[in-house]
Amino acid sequence: MKFSKKRVRNAVASAGAALMLSACGSYGVDPGADGDTGTVTYWLWESAQLPAYQQCAIDFQAQNPDIEIQIEQFGWDDYWNKLFTGFVANSAPDVFADHTQRYGEFAERGLIVPIDEQLAASDIDLDDYVEGTTELWIGPDGKRYGLPKDFDTVGLFYNEDMTTEAGITAEQMKNLTWNPQDGGTYEDVIAHLTVDENGVRGDEPGFDKTKVKTYGLGLGSSGAPFGQVEWSYLAMTTGWWYMDKESWGTKFNYDDPRFQETYSWWRGLIDKGYMPPLAFTEGGSPDQQMQAGRYAIVSEGSWNTANYGSLQGVNLQLAPTPIGPSGQRAAMQNSLADSISTSSQVKGAAWKWVQYLASEECQSVVAEAGVVMPAIASTVETSKASLGETGFDISAFTDQIEQGTTFPYPAVLQAAEIQSTMSSAMDNVMAFNADVDSLNAANDRLNSLFTDPDE
Incomplete structure (x- = not known):
């Protein structure tokens, strides 16, 4: 929540x-x-x-x-x-x-x-x-x-004026695809919505990634252990899961190539200039950056729908998360x-x-x-109507529940230690102070939390 x-x-x-x-x-x-x-x-x-x-x-x-x-x-x-x-x-x-x-x-x-x-x-x-x-x-x-x-679930808030100007339709936004190799149409859209201070788009010759006016995709944090709104909706379409069991696992999978390929692609958006550096997040929250025109798309949770709907001077819409290698979407519930x-x-x-x-x-x-x-299921329609007054089509959230493409928030023991370890490790990776494979050592530290030292 x-x-x-x-x-x-x-x-x-x-x-x-x-x-x-x-x-x-x-x-x-x-x-x-x-x-x-x-x-x-x-x-x-x-x-x-x-x-x-x-x-x-x-x-x-x-x-x-x-x-x-x-x-x-x-x-x-x-x-x-x-x-x-x-x-x-x-x-x-x-x-x-x-x-x-x-x-x-x-x-x-x-x-x-x-x-x-x-x-x-x-x-x-x-x-x-x-x-x-x-x-x-x-x-x-x-x-x-x-x-x-x-x-709650996760979706994509986007600036409709920016997508219209870029020639990207609402239908395209509803049917984005993604993969960790080339990013699919999701990366294509993110690149095209990125604009530098000279008005050159991210996918056009002469784009200056050091002087970006609008980033195609916003960034709120490195995602820490679970990446609820940041990257989980991508990683889950590769067949990856956080640990050895759905809940209360004792062996973690941040060393899995599927996860590291996903995280590497996501970080790569920073290197390409399509997503801001991690330090940029200190300048304001994603909704503030979107209102200021600095972000074109933000992956965000349904609990912030009313907040985004109340932003003044910006015309926003809502799209579902992209379809991944599994052939389906995914969103944490x-x-x-x-x-x-x-x-x-x-x-x-x-x-x-x-x-x-x-x-x-x-x-x-x-x-x-x-x-x-x-x-309570009987209140969902009332909730849809109330949230619909924000101007968003919240079926981007609710359809995934009905279609069975959501996955549960991973319940863990030793949550504080896991949070501390992975926050530090992922911040270092996203700040380009460490390579993605440095997460192998962090994963080992998590596993050691559940290992009997006498064994």
Whole structure:
């Protein structure tokens, strides 16, 4: 969601988080109480979604007058730092918005509550949720730690005025192809949309890659371990996967030639002048760069649809990710959920709130807000209509779910260490301080996290 829905990017914060988790472990955790009434503290990181969930809290409290919901919202990095500190100090919120990448470690250390028993005693039907969202919340121990509250996928936002001027049709944008050898029609379009300060396009003689006015493809980051919006939609069409299992793997595949060919092609766009250098990302976020006319295309998550739709002075449209060597498209699908802290003194009330957050009643409110797509299938059409008011055809997102070309966000243990290791390694590669095959050593370091040193 989304990471944020944001993506994990801050290696320093992640490394610090790992130390905190190691310090708290599963020891000294107050099992709390199952109080059915009282005050439930609830944390989330996404400010754009805050009004919708505040309305859900108002509606919930009207039905449960003996429960008060206190919502606190923090920015992405502050959110996780405060949460880890709360775990250490035994002052974590009763309920918090959780992410697929993070919850495995929380579950393994006994910091969040499995909800299998509560779910079995409820009338919740998991078939009511969008396909692929409920499985994401089954932890490494086989227990369930959340109910999906939303879902997201990835697509291509593009400047329609620029594509029209370049003679590129909407139909072409909807049917782009890609391969790691020559980039397919995707690279052709990216090159043609790149324009230097003299008005020469990237695929024309005399193009000056040192003086680019508009980059054909925008860059937000190196993608860190998972490349949710940056490169995952490309790598997945080669048959590659992150690790030896779909979830909770212990052997990683960043040394696989299919991945390294994909990453090498992607980095090569910088060398050709079609995508900005990594240092360029410090000058503004992708949406800001797109509004300023510096980017023609940005690969981005569906959670940012409303944000891109609100940009002034720029005419944007939405296309699906390109068709790759597999003959199909690919897009990462993720879903956030809400977790209950083990230390909560009001677990009964917390479960009622979690149930409500995952209900059609609350998710309908979220759908009408038009900020993110809720996970209850019956609310999807409302969500489409609300998001459609942004002017985008969001079928670029939803069609891939219906066509079965999405893949799950990779759930991992040792997430903080993986984040730190791969952020550093990939930043070095994208900054041309290291070759792509340097990722072999980083991959070995990840594998060593799951190797018994006594073996």
